[in-house]
Amino acid sequence: MEGNLNALTTVFTEFYYWATIPLMFFIHIGFCMYEVGASRRRNHLHTLMKNTMLIPLVTITFFFFGWWLYWAMPNGPFITGGLDTAAAEANTAWSETMGPNTGDRITGVFWAAFLLFSWTAASIVSGSVIERIKSGAFWVLAVVIGSVAWIIDAAWGWHYGGWMVQLLGYHDAYASGVIHAIAGGFALGVLVVLGPRLGKFAKDGSPRDITPHNPWLVCLGLFMIYAGFWGFYVACNVPIIDPGGIGGQITGDTWTATTIYLTPTTLGAITVNFLMSLSGGLLVGYLASKGNPFWTYSGGLAGIITASAGNDLYHPIHAMIIGGLGTYCAYKLHYWVEQKFKIDDAVGAVAVHGYAGFIGLVICGFVLWGHPSSPYEGFATINPLGQFVGAIIMFFVLGFVPGWIVAKILAAMNLLRIPRQVELLGLDFASNREEQAAAADVRATEKAAV
Amino acid sequence: MATTGIESWAVDLKDIGAIYPFQGAEGLFVLAGVVLWLGWHFIQIRAENEEYDGIISRHGDDASINEALEGE
Numbered sequence: 001m002e003g004n005l006n007a008l009t010t011v012f013t014e015f016y017y018w019a020t021i022p023l024m025f026f027i028h029i030g031f032c033m034y035e036v037g038a039s040r041r042r043n044h045l046h047t048l049m050k051n052t053m054l055i056p057l058v059t060i061t062f063f064f065f066g067w068w069l070y071w072a073m074p075n076g077p078f079i080t081g082g083l084d085t086a087a088a089e090a091n092t093a094w095s096e097t098m099g100p101n102t103g104d105r106i107t108g109v110f111w112a113a114f115l116l117f118s119w120t121a122a123s124i125v126s127g128s129v130i131e132r133i134k135s136g137a138f139w140v141l142a143v144v145i146g147s148v149a150w151i152i153d154a155a156w157g158w159h160y161g162g163w164m165v166q167l168l169g170y171h172d173a174y175a176s177g178v179i180h181a182i183a184g185g186f187a188l189g190v191l192v193v194l195g196p197r198l199g200k201f202a203k204d205g206s207p208r209d210i211t212p213h214n215p216w217l218v219c220l221g222l223f224m225i226y227a228g229f230w231g232f233y234v235a236c237n238v239p240i241i242d243p244g245g246i247g248g249q250i251t252g253d254t255w256t257a258t259t260i261y262l263t264p265t266t267l268g269a270i271t272v273n274f275l276m277s278l279s280g281g282l283l284v285g286y287l288a289s290k291g292n293p294f295w296t297y298s299g300g301l302a303g304i305i306t307a308s309a310g311n312d313l314y315h316p317i318h319a320m321i322i323g324g325l326g327t328y329c330a331y332k333l334h335y336w337v338e339q340k341f342k343i344d345d346a347v348g349a350v351a352v353h354g355y356a357g358f359i360g361l362v363i364c365g366f367v368l369w370g371h372p373s374s375p376y377e378g379f380a381t382i383n384p385l386g387q388f389v390g391a392i393i394m395f396f397v398l399g400f401v402p403g404w405i406v407a408k409i410l411a412a413m414n415l416l417r418i419p420r421q422v423e424l425l426g427l428d429f430a431s432n433r434e435e436q437a438a439a440a441d442v443r444a445t446e447k448a449a450v
Numbered sequence: 451m452a453t454t455g456i457e458s459w460a461v462d463l464k465d466i467g468a469i470y471p472f473q474g475a476e477g478l479f480v481l482a483g484v485v486l487w488l489g490w491h492f493i494q495i496r497a498e499n500e501e502y503d504g505i506i507s508r509h510g511d512d513a514s515i516n517e518a519l520e521g522e
Contacts, residue, residue, distance in 0.1 A: 042518070057487070057490075060483060060487055061487065063483075064480065064483065064484055064487070093476075093480040093483075094476035094477045094479070094480050095476070096467055096468040096473065096476070097468075098476075099468055099470040099476075100468065100469045100470050101467055101468045101469065101470075102463045102466045102467065102469060103464070103466070103467045104467075134495075134498060135494075135498060136491065136494050136495040136498050139491070139494070140491065415495060418502060419502050419506055419510075421505070421506045421509075421510040421515060422502050422505055422506065424515045424518070424519060425505060425509060425510075425514070425515055425518045426518060429505055429509065429518060430501065430504070430505055
């Protein structure tokens with residue numbers, strides 16, 4: 001690090017990304033709370049373990065190969081160039097910069113910030129498949145979405161040199177598509193193969209409401225996700241960089257925060273827009289669901305997710321309206337898809353993340369039409385067609401299709417769905433029996449001591 | 451000889467890079483990690499299937515299932 005200003009910038013950037021990581025931990029805590037709250041009593045422990053154990057599995061695989069994919073794949077490969085092995089070299093699992101290294105203070109925290117996004121992508125899928133998927137199958141799927149599919153989409157559309165940014169003008173500053181649409185699409189692909197929980201649909205095809213056993217836990221979990229979402233937003237920015245460091249078309253020497261595309265924005269802008277899109281989602285979620293707490297909280301989340309693609313640039317009123325619009329569409333689509341295609345999405349994750357993310361990308365193409373997608377010369381500007389094609393790539397190509405294929409393979413090997421009897425008895429049946437036997441034994445001992 | 455290659459901090463930090471032990475063997479560490487990861491999946495999937503088979507063999511009859519559902 002040469003010079004005090006460079007040293008200060010580097011250490012500040014290191015601390016900045018580090019601070020986002022404990023904040024984003026709250027997203028995972030929230031997902032666990034909401035998933036366990038939505039499951040029935042007989043499935044609590046397995047539901048909790050299913051989500052928790054994606055943490056180590058996605059972490060180690062993201063270390064082994066996920067991070068390398070991000071740096072190697074921005075060109076496709078073979079769309080705007082080959083594999084970028086030069087950029088990827090310092091990000092291989094065996095690179096010296098992946099361990100403690102006095103010459104590199106950023107790789108570790110940057111890796112970890114991306115990793116927490118990976119957990120989020122896998123965790124979104126986790127909620128929708130509760131109470132009937134085998135844990136082992138889910139963990140394979142978690143590695144596919146968390147350490148392969150989403151990070152390829154990030155290389156393509158969430159990288160300053162990604163081919164989607166260059167050719168399509170794709171803009172997705174806070175991950176409407178690269179996290180939410182892909183995870184929702186992936187979940188839908190798995191759900192199509194997995195099928196609904198026993199009893200979800202009546203013989204005439206009408207859906208039954210399998211209510212959360214603990215609405216408090218569900219709502220507090222969603223509230224907790226809001227808290228963690230602050231870290232997610234902040235981690236999407238480069239906190240401070242000078243135009244010389246960007247090396248693009250920006251002139252002068254005014255330092256700025258930027259998006260992942262190195263396009264200027266401010267922390268102030270995204271803070272206001274986060275709150276306004278949250279508010280738009282909550283207001284509409286409440287009205288659309290007639291005050292249902294689960295859908296009101298989910299509406300807040302859907303509001304943020306819908307506006308996220310352009311929340312670096314939207315006026316706060318845009319953010320509010322777009323958040324509300326996406327929430328309304330996601331809510332309506334959830335019940336339409338459930339009724340029409342008999343899809344049992346236990347927590348509405350496909351709607352809140354997938355449909356809201358998809359819609360948010362498309363809206364962004366219209367509202368930010370013509371704005372430069374990059375500080376570099378020769379990149380396409382943001383446009384509706386590019387955003388629509390981007391949304392298709394995120395939701396279907398990298399989301400639905402891999403989810404469906406891997407679920408099909410697991411189903412063919414009889415590894416996907418738990419046996420019917422176990423689903424009826426409950427995943428925690430054995431441990432619950434042991435617990436009851438232990439409690440009876442203690443009671444008998446206590447009575448004998450009277 | 452220290453395992454980290456650092457014998458003393460009487461150095462200019464800009465001349466130092468990695469400071470973890472056993473530098474040069476990173477490929478082996480990663481290989482070991484990948485083997486552990488894949489092994490974990492195999493062991494877990496087998497154990498999970500055995501767990502379900504055991505539950506079904508002991509409690510998979512209609513009476514046990516009805517009893518469990520009534521207790522829900």
